[in-house]
Amino acid sequence: MPTTLLTGSASGIGAATKAALEAQGHRVIGVDLRNADICGDLSTAAGRQAVVQAALEQTQGRLDGLVLCAGLGAQVQPASKAVSVNYFGVVDLLDGLLPALQKGQQPAAVVVSSVASAQLAWDKNPLAAALAAGDEAQAGAIVDGAGERGGNLAYAGSKNAVTVAVRQRAKAWGQAGVRLNTVAPGAVETPLLQAGLQDARFAEAIKNFVAPLGRRAEPAEIAATVAFLMGPQASFVHGTQLFVDGGMDAMVRPTQF
């Protein structure tokens, strides 16, 4: 039975993905702030270190799968918290758990990024230099100092950076025998989306963000894609980003891919 660690397991896409992987026979170890096998806070370096340590203890240092779903939306204040969870909560776990994945059976990892990752180009991402340098305080200061734009910058900037971070690891992870991909959802019916809809600063933009398929996704539709990427049918899929967005990215950026 493959053992898979999954962050954000208590809600939304993470909870749906936990169910999908369990249906495929995985033992899933859930990580979240509460209601999880490992309760921990991915918004701080100490919290992330404690989660990695607990994961290694619970798995005797050997993992077959890693799914990183935990994330915060643009409405969260301070905006720096979204950068910490969405970016550092991914790269610290990827790097901390690669040795355990290398010992696994047909190991694979999936990071849940966002269609927002493609709204910014890396060379125009105001957070790029700070994040590439691993400077959490500097990246946080940029978004917390950006006023009204801070939330969107934190979200799109951290999601762009996390997709880049995965692509930058493709060579080393491939050579280590561990497949690594991102999924980029469009709008999905989850508590995170509802929180955005209830915030006057973001409600209009979310309502107007309608994909060509004319609806939002259910969490299970994202979970099914993650489960595919984690399984043997995706055995040559590596270093890529799979949009699960009802056609949104193709509509907005038809000539860029």
Ligand SMILES: NC(=O)c1ccc[n+]([C@@H]2O[C@H](COP(=O)([O-])OP(=O)(O)OC[C@H]3O[C@@H](n4cnc5c(N)ncnc54)[C@H](O)[C@@H]3O)[C@@H](O)[C@H]2O)c1
């Ligand atoms: N819902 C959407 O429309 C949408 C679209 C694109 C991408 N995403 C991404 O999908 C992922 C899952 O989001 P969701 O919509 O299911 O949201 P959600 O709020 O339902 O679930 C997110 C989970 O992450 C956990 N989490 C937040 N901060 C944490 C922390 N500091 N430490 C540990 N866990 C923490 C929460 O407790 C929650 O259980 C996120 O990365 C989000 O950015 C969502």
